[in-house]
Amino acid sequence: MENKSTLQNPIFFFEYILNDNNIYKELVKQLEYSDFKSYHMTLPSELNYVEENEDGEFIEKTMDIAKLLLPILRREFKKSKELLKENYINFNFEQNSHFLRFQFNTIQSLLNDNLEIINKYSYFLLPLRGLVKFINERLALPNVVHFTLDETGIIYNPINETDKLFKSNDDTILSIFEYMKEENEKKEKILNDEDYQLLLKYITHLVEKEEIPYIEKQLKPNISNDQLRFSFWVLHYELYTTKRKRKYFYEFIKAVFLNFSNSEITSIESQFGTKSRVIKDKFLPHSILKYLT
Numbered sequence: 001m002e003n004k005s006t007l008q009n010p011i012f013f014f015e016y017i018l019n020d021n022n023i024y025k026e027l028v029k030q031l032e033y034s035d036f037k038s039y040h041m042t043l044p045s046e047l048n049y050v051e052e053n054e055d056g057e058f059i060e061k062t063m064d065i066a067k068l069l070l071p072i073l074r075r076e077f078k079k080s081k082e083l084l085k086e087n088y089i090n091f092n093f094e095q096n097s098h099f100l101r102f103q104f105n106t107i108q109s110l111l112n113d114n115l116e117i118i119n120k121y122s123y124f125l126l127p128l129r130g131l132v133k134f135i136n137e138r139l140a141l142p143n144v145v146h147f148t149l150d151e152t153g154i155i156y157n158p159i160n161e162t163d164k165l166f167k168s169n170d171d172t173i174l175s176i177f178e179y180m181k182e183e184n185e186k187k188e189k190i191l192n193d194e195d196y197q198l199l200l201k202y203i204t205h206l207v208e209k210e211e212i213p214y215i216e217k218q219l220k221p222n223i224s225n226d227q228l229r230f231s232f233w234v235l236h237y238e239l240y241t242t243k244r245k246r247k248y249f250y251e252f253i254k255a256v257f258l259n260f261s262n263s264e265i266t267s268i269e270s271q272f273g274t275k276s277r278v279i280k281d282k283f284l285p286h287s288i289l290k291y292l293t
Contacts, residue, residue, distance in 0.1 A: 014080070177231060230291075245273075250268045
């Protein structure tokens, strides 16, 4: 079954995902990127898994299922907004009125028809609320009565990570890498303004296209290799959560930064996420320092 939202059906993914079997399928796909030695899912709450630590020891751990599902919901929420907007731009006044009403009615039907599953995964309510908010604030015509979801029968239990759902990729990138336009511990500019903007362009392409961008110019930030590499570990963790990294992240680091020109991909990979060598300098943002405690 095709699970992608399309221009013809901008919110189809959310119709697809409100089903235990499909939730399980999406989680299994997400775990393809993990390097867990074994795992067992207990829906809707826990993932129990075994991983190998830096000392080669096998450790049993537990993760909230929400930590795996939230990145998926965030990605699909953004995609649905883009498709809604594209559809809206292509329609005339009358078509838009019918189009927005149909999208709202579909979202309301999803709530009405899936109370049991939404109450098990109450954070699924957030992208649906967010899509209605987007329709009201960005697409609906002025002086038109806003759509209001009827959430009768839904019990919403907030969790600590739900704020990430509405954090855009751009927000995430900036929260991690904005420090690179500032000074390091020696009061040296980490990157000049032009190179900083180029870095943002490169990273945005990496995240949005999941590929290495065309490299106009290699960059050389005035920070340690360990700090630079770990910044990308944080980006990956914030976006994808799971431990096994997309290989194109290693290739990106080598291609973009002169700091790693002489490094082997295997070396970047083996030290990716290693915390012990990262100096906790004051210029590093909280978004990175919180993973070094």
